[in-house]
Amino acid sequence: MLRIAVPNKGSLSEPAIELLREAGYAGRRTGRELVLHDRANSVELYFLRPRDIAVYVGSGRLDAGITGRDLLLDSGADAEEALTLGFGASTFRFAAPTGQVPDDVAGLAGRRVATSYDGLVRTWLADRGVDAPVVRLDGAVEISVALGVADVIADVVETGSTLRAAGLEVFGEPILESEAVLVRRRGEVPAGLETLVRRVQGVLVARDYVMVDYDVHVDLLDEASAVTPGLESPTVSPLRDASFVAVRSMVRRAEVNAVMDRLYEVGARAILVTTIHACRI
Ligand SMILES: Nc1ncnc2c1ncn2[C@@H]1O[C@H](COP(=O)(O)OP(=O)(O)OP(=O)(O)O)[C@@H](O)[C@H]1O
Ligand SMILES: O=P(O)(O)OC[C@H]1O[C@H](OP(=O)(O)OP(=O)(O)O)[C@H](O)[C@@H]1O
Ligand SMILES: [Mg+2]
Structure with missing residues (x-):
């Protein structure tokens, strides 16, 4: 069982609980619950004051937790940042x-x-x-x-x-x-921590990126791909009309309208944007 500390009150509480829910972990059933056994995911969630979370994790009693970088440093606890979470700035x-x-x-x-x-x-x-x-x-x-x-x-x-x-x-x-961070205790990696980190990272990427699909003439593929290089490389699929291809690539949500403008100028058409619900990168 991986033991995870979650803020029970204050400005970090709601976004932290929502992040873990999106990552597939059980949600809190009442505002008073202090511990929740999520057996399906082999984790125990402990709902604690954000200020105390780094202390519990640093002591080794809990394996990981969500708190603010300022609270982590203030505590002087022997815990380290595993991920920044993009809220509570x-x-x-x-x-x-x-x-x-x-x-x-x-x-x-x-x-x-x-x-x-x-x-x-x-x-x-x-x-x-x-x-x-x-x-x-x-x-x-x-x-x-x-x-x-x-x-x-x-x-x-x-x-x-x-x-x-x-x-x-x-x-x-x-x-x-400062911002909200996932903290972990130093030293030996507890079982399940890598899964937690990958799941949370997946939620953050899914929030940050959208999927863009478009059709483009094969002669313009290089130019269009340069606009949407994706994380590794765009997916290119043949169309029935062999002079065109369909391209699929991840694009930062904040940049998607500028990307669509440039794709259109290059000659891409049928440009579609869809939300990513979850991913593992
Ligand atoms: N407007 C804000 N006020 C206070 N803390 C904030 C704010 N925005 C982000 N934070 C972060 O939230 C954490 C503090 O959480 P904490 O729950 O202790 O205080 P709080 O949100 O002010 O709640 P309360 O004072 O009601 O208990 C820190 O990491 C802090 O940087
Ligand atoms: O820059 P602002 O948007 O105004 O936010 C910052 C203020 O919010 C928090 O106070 P909180 O409401 O949590 O009260 P507290 O000081 O009693 O914790 C924090 O301690 C600051 O006082
Ligand atoms: Mg406060």
Whole structure:
């Protein structure tokens, strides 16, 4: 049995559960379930706080889990990233009241820094030789400066609207670019982990790519294939009219309209785009 940790709450929970569902694993039946035995797939899913997931995986009690890169680094757990998952993107940044931002990193010295990610912030400050007291708070960190317990904050920024509402502005380089990641414990590869990674990768590729089919005159095949090289090489099938071929290739979803425009200019016709439901690459 592969033991997988899944966020039970917060912004990563729903997309993580949906990703595993699309990868063929059982879904949570109620919002209160803490463990789910998915015997058909030989996995056990543990629904845990995202902040705790890297700790369980790093301790070796669980084999893999979904959490944020920022939470993984903050925990200091002995776990490593196996895959980036393409959701839960955020930036971890310093912010201070508008008009009172330090000029540079050295300007942080002696200022009280409020954060929920004290491990991450202490390491960042120590690596740069900056001596600043860290105030550990559980959440709503943006209000801490107005309430007088800190001078600056270090927190997750997604849209920036919470910062703006609190009269704060970011300063300095981002501390970290984060997103949801699949983490695994270091060392020996547990049975079933490769299957989990391949399944999840399959979902991510199916989300990212579409299938494009078109007909093109054989004389234009090289030019058209250059527009749709696919992952390895496009599939080319004969048509009844031997002067034409049918071509099939995977194309990035975000680029498909530009690709269709170029194919049409080359002379391809009957250009069809279909969704990929699942794949193994
Ligand atoms: N807008 C966001 N706010 C907070 N965390 C976010 C956001 N967008 C992405 N994340 C990521 O989600 C993870 C934090 O999840 P966590 O469940 O601890 O906090 P949360 O989503 O703020 O939920 P809550 O504070 O309600 O418990 C981090 O990896 C963080 O980078
Ligand atoms: O840049 P934004 O789009 O505004 O999002 C970032 C904010 O969202 C999160 O707070 P959350 O709502 O989770 O509350 P919390 O601070 O109590 O965890 C995070 O801690 C930031 O405060
Ligand atoms: Mg939060």
